[in-house]
Amino acid sequence: MVQALPHALGFLLPLAIVAGARMRGPWTFLTVFLLLCAVPVVDRLVGLNLENPGQDVSLSSNRWFRAITWVWTAVQPVLLVWFLRVTTSGTLSPLELVGLTLSMGLTTGTVGMTFAHELVHRSEAFERALGEMLLTTMSYTHFAIEHVYGHHRHVGTPLDSATARAGESLYAFVLRSVSGGVCSAWRFEVARLRKRHLPAWHPANRMLRYAVEQVAMYGSVGLFFGWAGILFLAAQAALAIGLVETINYVEHYGLFRQELSPGRYERVMPWHSWNSSHRVSNWLLINLARHADHHMLASKRYQVLDHLATAPQLPSGYGLMFLLALVPPLWRRSMDPRVQLWRETYGARRTEAL
Numbered sequence: 186m187v188q189a190l191p192h193a194l195g196f197l198l199p200l201a202i203v204a205g206a207r208m209r210g211p212w213t214f215l216t217v218f219l220l221l222c223a224v225p226v227v228d229r230l231v232g233l234n235l236e237n238p239g240q241d242v243s244l245s246s247n248r249w250f251r252a253i254t255w256v257w258t259a260v261q262p263v264l265l266v267w268f269l270r271v272t273t274s275g276t277l278s279p280l281e282l283v284g285l286t287l288s289m290g291l292t293t294g295t296v297g298m299t300f301a302h303e304l305v306h307r308s309e310a311f312e313r314a315l316g317e318m319l320l321t322t323m324s325y326t327h328f329a330i331e332h333v334y335g336h337h338r339h340v341g342t343p344l345d346s347a348t349a350r351a352g353e354s355l356y357a358f359v360l361r362s363v364s365g366g367v368c369s370a371w372r373f374e375v376a377r378l379r380k381r382h383l384p385a386w387h388p389a390n391r392m393l394r395y396a397v398e399q400v401a402m403y404g405s406v407g408l409f410f411g412w413a414g415i416l417f418l419a420a421q422a423a424l425a426i427g428l429v430e431t432i433n434y435v436e437h438y439g440l441f442r443q444e445l446s447p448g449r450y451e452r453v454m455p456w457h458s459w460n461s462s463h464r465v466s467n468w469l470l471i472n473l474a475r476h477a478d479h480h481m482l483a484s485k486r487y488q489v490l491d492h493l494a495t496a497p498q499l500p501s502g503y504g505l506m507f508l509l510a511l512v513p514p515l516w517r518r519s520m521d522p523r524v525q526l527w528r529e530t531y532g533a534r535r536t537e538a539l
């Protein structure tokens with residue numbers, strides 16, 4: 186339990202949201218301050234964690250690490266219902282509504298999306314179902330298909346809409362990635378059904394089930410909280426989606442796999458993902474920033490992901506990189522020289538990937 190406890194850092198965010206709502210005024214932005222200001226500063230002060238768990242079987246099977254993600258699947262829906270009750274109560278000022286919505290969206294986008302990402306990668310149906318449930322609350326359920334079967338297969342190639350191109354702004358990337366991801370997920374489902382000799386619009390199509398779940402969720406919210414509830418639910422979902430796509434943007438910006446022959450690319454290697462082993466960010470995001478190792482073996486649970494020195498390293502933790510990505514000139518000033526250096530280094534390593 187002690188080993189897993191730091192990765193429960195995200196559970197402080199709901200407490201911060203509730204505390205901010207009770208104190209009112211600018212305090213409703215407390216969670217925004219913690220994520221975008223405090224975490225980057227503490228990341229810089231605490232520094233890196235370059236230690237690797239290695240082949241620790243007991244750590245991989247430790248259920249306390251799983252429990253952290255499971256418990257969050259109960260916390261987030263309860264927090265969302267509370268959020269909808271407060272924001273539709275008519276007692277908050279416009280400033281407080283903005284602060285609370287930003288805080289909620291950033292929380293579901295950091296902890297919710299990250300935990301869902303971990304769960305949909307698991308082989309156990311129970312955990313995948315929990316991951317899909319979390320994604321439903323953020324209106325992004327197709328991610329369970331496209332990320333696992335699309336992004337991981339095509340990362341670093343023109344076929345992957347979730348790989349940011351060198352020089353591409355965050356805002357252009359988000360539009361391309363969101364639309365491309367939905368289309369990709371649909372194509373994967375149609376192909377899966379075709380192998381079973383079933384039509385695209387068969388009830389077994391998960392994309393259709395996801396759509397029904399979304400309609401049911403928004404319909405229920407409208408029934409209990411009215412149009413205002415639908416608006417605030419959609420607003421937090423849009424923020425969460427924007428945040429997960431910003432993560433995608435940061436993780437692979439400017440990196441690519443060489444095309445060996447038409448339609449055939451070199452296998453995924455550590456240097457096809459930007460890596461970060463900043464300790465606090467990885468506590469909060471359950472080692473998501475050790476992204477290179479995740480792409481080397483997606484079945485590895487988060488607690489046993491390694492820091493790979495052969496992967497290109499981000500200059501800061503995810504918190505500061507998010508802020509830089511919001512301002513394209515600052516992002517390019519920081520990252521484009523690193524992309525150029527990566528290209529020079531990558532050329533020397535190409536033969537190792539063949």
